[in-house]
Amino acid sequence: MMKVWAFIDSEGRLCCALFPEAVPQGVEPTVFDVDSPDDLILDGGIIRVKTEEEKVEDLKKVALLELKSVVYSLLAPSDYVIIKIAEATVTGEDVSTLKDYYKDVLGKRERVREWNERMKQRIEQAKTVEEMNRIFEEIRKMEVM
């Protein structure tokens, strides 16, 4: 937990000072004990701690972005295989030889896509911050191979 001195700046935005002396002069801060300034929200001009539901919704947005980036990074190095097979299809070649040659790569891509779908479902269904933290751990490990 960390202590923050939360205040609204001259443009109406939420700011959190780490020390009382960091609060601009003439501003009256509200003190909170939070895990991160991200736990606070400006709600109709009032600074308050987010509800568990609000925290989970915010984490879901971040998790979906992270998942997308990770899936992209896992698929991108073998995109050339798909292009090769697509080209063979366009030129009317027999693609079965290519598919057989690249079966391990194609299998890996399928597992990545299945993992992506599973993770998306878990993110959508998550109800607690704890659950979301476990999902983040899994995404960041990228253990899909």
Next chain:
Amino acid sequence: MMRKFKRIDLTNATEDYFLKVGEEAYISFSDATQIPLRIATEAGTYYQLLLISSNQGGMSGGSGDNLYLYPNNTSYTNQFAGAQITRYNPTTGYYTNWWTTEKAFWLSHPFCNGFYYITNGAVRELRGIVDTYGRPTAYPCLRLIASTWRNNATPWTILGTVVSPVPISGEILVRRLK
């Protein structure tokens, strides 16, 4: 010829010190989640920041959560943007790239060693190259980072505080170049 910086130890400083051109602030920290740099700044200045970690090398103990520099020792919700290109280790993945809004200057993830250049001027930004470790996907993990404070209305008067999601140890050097 290599320029020699005059070292100022700010490890136990209780007041902000206005670093002059050619001076180098030294800050040592142990198991800390908040590291105030205690450096006063103003528009028109330019710095190099070196983050030298002493956390044991390995694939655990670090965090996937973010390490930040809070300018003015304050977070400013959604006033920053960070861009990065990252190369993870080969057994788990390849590379990712990001562009996100942030609440402070994004430094990377702990644990890490990095060097950054910081501009407090017409553009207020930080950019750097970082080696992250202490994660299954990172030992090493290369990150190229740019982070910008996209609001010029708030004066930047205190260089800031490094805030970590897990306790970190090491040293920070801040050199004023301009």
